[in-house]
Amino acid sequence: MPSASDPLNWPGYPETLARARQQTGADESVTYGQVLIGDIDVMLIEFDFRFLGGSVGTATGDRLVHALSTARANGTPVVSLLATGGSRMQEGMFSLLQLQRVARECHLNRESGIPHIAVLRNPTTGGVWASLGAGADVILGLSGAQVAFGGSRVRSAEDADHPVFTSEGQFAAGLIDAVVTPDSLPVVLATWLELLTGGTPEPAEIPKALGGTELPATGWEAVMRARDAGRPRAAAYLESYFDAYQLISGDRAGGVDPGVLCGIGWRGGRSIAFAAQTGTATRAAGYRTASRLITMADLFGIPVLTLVDTPGAANDSASEAAGLADSISGVFTAVAAAHIPVTTLVIGEGGSGGALALAGAGRTWITPDAYFSVIAPELAAAILKREAGDDLADQLRLRPQDLLDLGIVDGIA
Structure with a gap:
């Protein structure tokens, strides 16, 4: 009989989940919790690609919704570390519907002034990129990571290795803000978090003129x-x-x-x-x-x-x-x-x-x-x-x- 954890009664799915849990030591493809990055308290969301390709099922959706709503309630910025193939096939449309739930939470956070930084790791594809990732305020891509809505297995052969399907390609197309290395990521994250949370209501000061000081005659x-x-x-x-x-x-x-x-x-x-x-x-x-x-x-x-x-x-x-x-x-x-x-x-x-x-x-x-x-x-x-x-x-x-x-x-x- 179908259950909440196996809504389509997919043959062998419970055993697949059990193996993934044993191999990763995690209950699901997403873990989350409040951590310090630099001096800023943040809600950190992390995908584990080893767990069924970092795919999103109904339980994963529950975790993402809880993480995002908790960040909103506490007024803490969100940092999401993505590495995912998208929706989980074994849960069918139940899996796909999680993208709507996630998109709504992201929208509510944005309306509440909660900054969100997304880090695109290898690979970041499918609906998670289109919902949780692409909607972030600042998007950082790890160098060389595959980033695309359509994963490599569903793209045509001639597009399989096209450079646009990488962090560098997405940056060149104006879709992400920067390409970073794993070594530089901690400092870049800390810097962005400080900048996004350091505003005050006073107007910006007028910069001093750097050129000539004499006024033109004509x-x-x-x-x-x-x-x-x-x-x-x-x-x-x-x-x-x-x-x-x-x-x-x-x-x-x-x-x-x-x-x-x-x-x-x-x-x-x-x-x-x-x-x-x-x-x-x-x-x-x-x-x-x-x-x-x-x-x-x-x-x-x-x-x-x-x-x-x-x-x-x-x-x-x-x-x-x-x-x-x-x-x-x-x-x-x-x-x-x-x-x-x-x-x-x-x-x-x-x-x-x-x-x-x-x-x-x-x-x-x-x-x-x-x-x-x-x-x-x-x-x-x-x-x-x-x-x-x-x-x-x-x-x-x-x-x-x-x-x-x-x-x-x-x-x-």
Whole structure:
């Protein structure tokens, strides 16, 4: 007769479970408990691939639900160490339904501001990757691990060894935040836990200007100074501003924009999140990554600093096909919905809506070697059917001092 532990009355399943328990010394494929990582008390969930391939059955689902709900009740972050082939065949749809239960608990934890870091070990496949793993706030993949929704036994022969089905491939596609080694994992976990739990409600301080301090005489001079290849860029500002920082990567939808740096840093004993443009035309993936960063920071009470530096949003056909307008809308919405303060410093070009999307309303400053404009002067000339020249740049009132006089910015850094 079927039982709770053998709902399909699968031939030989009780004996298979007994062997797995004897070989591993564990009752199920998942163990959990509260531990210290660094100085942070966390709920640690660990899968054992030796136990029926780390598969999830009904008893496993019960354990995951209890671990996640306990973390929520105690307000402790979750670290999940995955190594799984997915759902347990011997329990059929009863096994698959556990993914809904796990996804719900992850959602409730996220709504409650409980950080979750997932570590993808070899292998991480199937529904567990799609429910517990891919929904984590920060995702770390161990170097060389197989990571895929479809495991190697269910993929076509030509895709069996494709590099996309690895931690490195998932990172390149913008689906995980970093690839780490087993030796570096403890330090990386401790650092991320400190950053995710170290927010305070005070706004981020304004970074000091790293470039020239003299204000431009004309609008065109402001544009040329902002476009100067020797001007300090976002990376220099981040290094100067933070004691240390960690980057997230990718939009979790298959895209990466190296022209946008997003992450969380440590400054003066507290965490500050950042989204920084690096001077290139920003792509849809960059805006989506920034949205992800701002939304995550808001959930965990971490103030945000944005560094604006872009000639504008990328306007090529590939960007349009990638949903550029929707991705920009997502950043506007994330900033507007945020309960934490968003502080902005324009450090270079502030080109149109592609720059404004990252600007915090009412908390925007500008450096002397930057400009902010409805559009670049050359493009304004094309639209207005005029010759591009100094007079048009002046008429746009895009210099730092113009923007201050107009009340567009709060100050010049």
